[in-house]
Amino acid sequence: MPERIAAGTSHRVDVVDVTDGDTVDVQFPDGGEEEVRIIGLDTPETKRNQRFERVQEWEGIEDPQTLVEWGEEAKAFARERLSGATVTLSFDPSEPVRDQFGRLLCYLEYDRDGGRTFYNRELLAEGLARVYDSGVTNHDAFRAVEREARDENQGLWTESDPAATPPVRNRAVAEVYVPHPTSVRTDSGPLPQDRAPVKAEASATQELLAADAVSYDDAPIPLVGVDEEARVGMVGGLLPDEIYEGAEGFPVDTSTYEPYVFLTNLLTWLSDREGSVLVDGGHGQFGVDYALSAEDAAYYQRYLEGQGIAFEQRNRLSASFLDRGRTLLVTNPVGRFGAGELDRLREFRDDGGAVVLLGSATAPAFVREHLNEIAAALDSDLRANADRVRDDRHALDDDPTLPTTARFDRSLPLFGAYGAGGAEGQTVALELADVTADPPGDDRDSLAEETVTLANRGDAPLDLTGWALSDLAGRSYAFPDEFELGAGDRVTVHSGAGTDTERDLYWDAGRPVWNNRGDTVVVTDEEDVELLRTTY
Template sequence: MQSPVRAVALCTLLVLAGCAGGPVPTDGDGRMPLDTDTPTPTAATPSTPVDAPPSATASPDGIEAEVIGVVDGDTIDVRLPNGSEDTVRLLGVDTPEVHAENDPAEFPGVPDTEAGRDCLRSWGERASEHAKDELAGKTVTLSFDANEPRRGYFGRLLAYVHVDGESFNYGLLTQGLARRYDDSGFEYRDRYGAAEDAARTNGVGLWGACAVDDPQTATETPFAVADGGEPLRIEAIHPDAAGDDRENLNDEYVTFGNAGDETIDLAGWTVSDEADHTYTFPEGAEIGPNGTITLHTGSGEDGDGHLYWGEGSPVWNNDGDTVIVRNASGETVLERSYDG
């Protein structure tokens, strides 16, 4: 039988050993973890995580999981292969809050005003809907980052999420639904930073809707008051189509959004560039509450939130131009310039 004294000494050593360790990691929110001993999935994980941009065809190695719920744009609930359920915080990205107050200072160019905060919340809701549309009920692949812990503040898994071989985290940035999460040393900081910069430069997503040139003096987020008093916003400008612009005219587009509670009727309104190429919205061109409509430069059949200019060559200059919106009376109600 083991001596009681020796048993007590052994237990003491084990307790002391458990107190030693390296630096305490933070999670994707930059907070200190409450419980760094939370078990991690037992399935095999790659030693080097893979986070390919959406154009990549290779599928990442990692843990397969079923998405059983969406908390918001950057947090999901999953069921793991062993049947256990877990919550995943997407690494490297931060979508606007929907369950808490937004801080415009975290999103460069967004004014610290009620309008700025309201705009961010609206885009947080859009990011959540996007996550539901793209992930809910699907089997995704989770991969991890060598520079980050497996779990963070709330015991959530910190992971890259891949669906159909594409990086969902990265896609949030390219679509202007999130910013790069800067309070983290994750491996793909430079790539994610470049994606955010491109979205901001081109006014994609929340950057086109919420940001202004001088947030220090701004009092409102820029929008045009459409007939009926509803706010129309330019939400995205995509002048540089993939490949040769002349061969891919429908990938050159401008997206307009309705930030109000009533449907906007744009019939008779016009969109022009600095060279005075002009498109007139047809009868039936409407945007519902929190909806969008995208005007493509090329040809196609109008419908499902898409309109087609019918031009045979590019309209929007890749190195900079101005989108000019006029109402049915010919009055300029909204201008937005962009740089190449």
């Protein structure tokens, strides 16, 4: 790296070309040229690069062509302001001087009306860019500028309507993946099984990384732990990480899994508040492979948007920021939380907010300790264990470090489609309690004995009017109008004919429904939202 280009320095250079709204080429006084990426923000891609655009990053915008048009607007704005101009470049003390493509990462100021204009801020104020959720020092100040531009319908934000974003992938949780997980323990030993809503499959194993790590031996390995009293959750892996999306190049389709639904149910169930899902990005999470910033979770952001929930990152956890949230997500913090930050987290928790901590087996030991310190400061006994959980039989892309599981504690209301069947933020605690798919005798003569039993594990009755029970072949049974399944009650649906009662319903299907060798039971509500999907 030339000595003249270093953190803490500033340079007067000439703009020789404008690639788009956030990228320019400059020439230094000695004749050397560099490509510059304007730091802390992102403008839409132009037509030439539209294949790289992701609409998930742009809240409330669904049409890629709209983004292309605004990308061209941003490029024209940059050309008008910067072409041929002499500008000042400077670097952020919290970020590298160059990105992975070798471009300089810079703040840019240009001369205008007898003074200097801060171009990064100007793009955001004009509504021509969004904040790029990284660790830059000006991140939170830039967020305030973007928020004002949104409120005033500046630029591309005139096209944004988050309330119109349709729900995506919101269905009952049948299976999740937990990438590179550590198990969850307590500060004194193994996590009790009734506090582990998600466990690894029986084929999973542990690799212990420290002498004091907890071994689960033959017991189920907890991948998620909950502390209801402290309003703290601990998840062993980075569930919202977008690198496991097929659109991001992951080799298998993961859209059939439901980590986003489960995580949203978890963070809502632990909280006693409404509001945004908040993300901590101020402790070195950006740019490391064992932690996440909001920039690494665009698909989860779009899922939340479809449920009417905002997803916001800040790098400084101020009281005013925390006041907007229901739950704060913290992934492995490279930097330790300060005493003042922990005080604010306790106040947030005491006011009904929840904190969900996301670990990773790939995090260094000191980072894991930083995560565990947060749990301890919140009076929770949950801890990320010093281990790696692997599964050779149940895994994404046959990679044992990416285990999948359907081993759930369905007595907890965490596995229905988010918000279905009740008040906003509540989930239906509906469970497949029993299946008799192959009763004695000939199947066609035993239809009344072929049954599916459903249980309401919640603490409120369920009105099943408009709900349907179905299999993957498309056969469907409609529950009777005004049929109510009481809290803690069960109902058995018989494939044959009979007289309905409060505990037994009859499909009168005329033929066997459930496959003797295994099938999938699906329950949907009156809006066709999946509340239950379980394979036996």
